[in-house]
Amino acid sequence: MPYTKRIKRLSFLTGSVSWVLLLVNILFLARQVHEGERNAASPYLSNLLSVIFLVSVFLYQRQGMKVQKNPQFTSPLWKLFVKGGLSAYLCMLLQVGYPSLQTYWVNSPYLLDIFYQIVFGFLAYFLAKAFYTWRQFVLYHKTKDLESQWKWFEILVGLSLLVPLFNVEYMNHIFLILDLGLLMAYGLYMSVHLRWVAYLNLERKWGSILLLMAILVSVVLFANFLFQYADSPELVVDYTDNPFILLTLSFVFCYALASLLVALFSLPTSQVFEQKNADLLNFQRLSQTIQQGRSEEEVYAMLFESAIKASGADAAWLDLKEDSKKSLPLRNESPPDPIVQSIKKAFKELKTDSTQLSENKIFMNGDLLHHPAFKELRLPFQSMMVIPLASPKVEYGHLYLLREVSQGFDADTVSVVQTFTNQTILTIENLRLVTESLQNERYKEELKIASLVQDRLIPKTFPTDTWFEISSYSQAAKEVGGDFYDFLQLSESRIAIIIGDVSGKGISAAFHMAQMKGIFHGLMQQDMLPDEFMVQANSALSRCLERTSFITSALYIIDYKMQGVSFARAGHCHTLYYNSMTEDTFYFQTEGLGLGIVRDKSYAKRIHRLHYDYNPGDVMVIYTDGIVEARSPEQDEYGEERLKYMLSQTYHLEAEDIKSAIINDVSEFSNDILYDDQTLLVIKFKPPQPKI
């Protein structure tokens, strides 16, 4: 801030110059008095110069004073004493030395004037410093009203500088004296704003009291110098005529005295305040631990410390239920383990005798020695408090506090400690929630990866050939699904296409789906018939599928040279077919049990193969139950009939368009809400064309 710096520099300059000029003027005035010499000096000039000096000094301090932001009040007090107050003691030394100085060293009539000017300089500096230090204290935790009150006080005090400026003998004007009195009362009123004292702890209070006493002595010393020589005929100026000095001096004195008294009388209560303040701070610390990402142990440790401080317990320990091995490190406050065990044993006996039976209530006993079980232990403790750490759902443990005095825990302590434990539980639960949500976030990431991996398992493009068109659609309801389809070119003219649906959804379904793909590629290398494949696949899956899981699947082997398709259906949805010769749309009604339902050799009896010769223009629709079991908002099922109807309306289109038409219809029906994975393959046969 260059502005304040400039003012500081300027006021420092004018201050020093005016003081020197003042001294010169005074000396000339003294010459007039002592030697009758006529010179340019005049009493009015010294009034003017003193006012400039005062204004400069006060302005300098006003700019230099830092705003009190924290309750470190001893340091400004110390500065005030060292920089301002000490000069009073220095002046006292001068005064003591003054007579001898006059006698032995210099005998000059000007000496007193010079001494008086030095005192005046120090006084002005001290007053300015004290005035603005007090301002910081008065305005600590200020209100808007207080701020404007102080502003007016400063302005009115400043106005009193006009009195010497206009060279008015205020003593002669009754209303000026009255005004002065009123202003002093105003200053007295400002002196009751002593909020800062409450923010001192015991140690600081003592420090402040000492400093305030020293400062008060400085004020008294300064006042003494001022008034001692006030009407001395040897002096050419008299600053007691300056109401500004009197006003500031009285205010500085009043405020210092008031502060001293308040600090002194609040000493006995300060310990209570300190305790409350510490409780508050501990509470704050506890509640902040969540943001700071502390561990549970640290939170418990904080509770332990805070509870001991708040209750003044002589011994304490924390018993944590969950993994009880992980107890807190032993502290000075916690009794050695055998004693803890014996106290706990005695406590159990005590509890059975007592009416406070409930597990989750605070237990308190102020007369332990009345109970034989405790008396036997010969321990010094007479009061005991046991606070459960429990939320409505979980019990975390118990906090044991012991004191050596009887009736050692009052209602206030209990409520404070309880607040601590409540906050601790809240913090612990929040911490766990945060960890949990982080964990969930990780799972989500893993799922995303699984979803990507699964996506790669499903072929995006089928081989394009002239004899058929294939169009596919697949959509998982969750990140990963249990639907799958795949193909394998068996020979130049034969292709195997498989579709399947693993029961259940999610990760386990995705695993089995990948497994099924492996089985498909492994077994079909040997070019087997569809029903043989199903028997083999059932046997392979029986060994690894959990009891409640099963897989439905259908395998189609299309031979375009022979213009035939042979397939087996293992519990999968019926194949929808459009025959272009008969212009008929129908479902192949074949029998076949799902994979993994019967896990022995008898499965071979339950799977059948069907062969069908196709015509060019025929359409085959292969799908999973997610399509026919799609639900409308009214909970109706899409159903096989509607699917059949859709094909009968669209068979003449390209495979891609038939697929889109069906998918659009399904999403319209279900209002785009996906309950299950959906997969749809549309195969349209074409007449064989010679390759070019």
Add this chain to the structure above:
Amino acid sequence: MKIKHTISDNTITISLDGELDASSSVMLDEELSAPSIMMFSKILVDCKNLNYISSAGLGVFISHLQRFEDAQIKLIFFNMQEKVRNVFEILGLDLLMTIVSSYEEAVTIAND
């Protein structure tokens, strides 16, 4: 999903009411896994109010099928809605499990 059972002699009749989805099939699995179920020789499942069965629900029946067969406990479904029956049929379970139309029929078959 509500599961009710009525017991008479060596027969337990389990009535399923509602939708047998992934969450309610856990309830059913607990019911069928209880050791006490092995004390009966006939388990009749009333599917009159069973509106929907998911693959998880089917999986529960499938997983207990072999166990009941080994213990010579008869498992008979009756009063099955067309929709639900269709699901059983597509999967091929109608040939594996006994599904009849009425309670009387179920009792007759159970006593054979």
